[in-house]
Amino acid sequence: DAGVTQSPTHLIKTRGQHVTLRCSPISGHKSVSWYQQVLGQGPQFIFQYYEKEERGRGNFPDRFSARQFPNYSSELNVNALLLGDSALYLCASSGGQGNEKLFFGSGTQLSVL
Amino acid sequence: TQLLEQSPQFLSIQEGENLTVYCNSSSVFSSLQWYRQEPGEGPVLLVTVVTGGEVKKLKRLTFQFGDARKDSSLHITAAQPGDTGLYLCAGASKTSGSRLTFGEGTQLTVNP
Secondary structure, eight states: OOOOEEEOSEEEEOTTOOEEEEEEOOTTOOEEEEEEEOTTSOOEEEEEEETTEEEEEOSOOTTEEEEEOTTSOEEEEEOSOOGGGOEEEEEEEESSSSSOOOEEOOOEEEEEO | OOOOEEEOSEEEEETTOOEEEEEEOSSOOSEEEEEEEOTTSOOEEEEEEOSTTOEEEETTEEEEEOTTSSEEEEEESSOOGGGOEEEEEEEEOTTOTTOOEEOOOEEEEEEO
16 A cells, blocks of 8 residues: 655745645545654644644744645645745645544655755 | 753764663653654654553663653664664644644664
8 A cells, every 4th residue: 555645755946936745645544734844853743634624733824825635635835935945844644633643755855945 | 832852962873882862841742752764754653652651662662751741762772773863752732633743853873
């Protein structure tokens, strides 16, 4: 069975541009969470979606948005990119809303120049 | 705001040595998880501890949850080069769902 898949694996953008990152959860998993991991730090929570509804949002500006589709895949959108948005963006899936085990994808490495 | 502090931030040891990584917080967590992350990959869950005072063993790795559920430690016995990686602790509360609070990680290098 496929694990959590993220695309693209790497991305280079310039300041002010917009980016869309994609995530496909493990088959049967209904919850997707997004994390930002800046080099040298631990992941920081951005969003959680469950059954297409936002269930949690971290301390990120409104330039960050996300959505979940009927097939439980998800997109993370970032507008007006800043240099500080350069990071590894991780997607994690789990079965439901509780404290279940999270399965992380390999991430999308975003570089903003 | 819940914060988790990990120490040390960096650790470089020789094969066969023992080591301990610490994860501390002023907040109480309902559970605490330890992950290992390799370059270019996402974190992989090693263990979840739930009960205060709980000790779990995974081969040469021993995990302990503090009695007050505010701190945890990871002890590796006879480290091997394959143990090299970034070790992350992450706390969850009963109401946080999949929202984990991660520590900043401990970068472990085991030299042959």
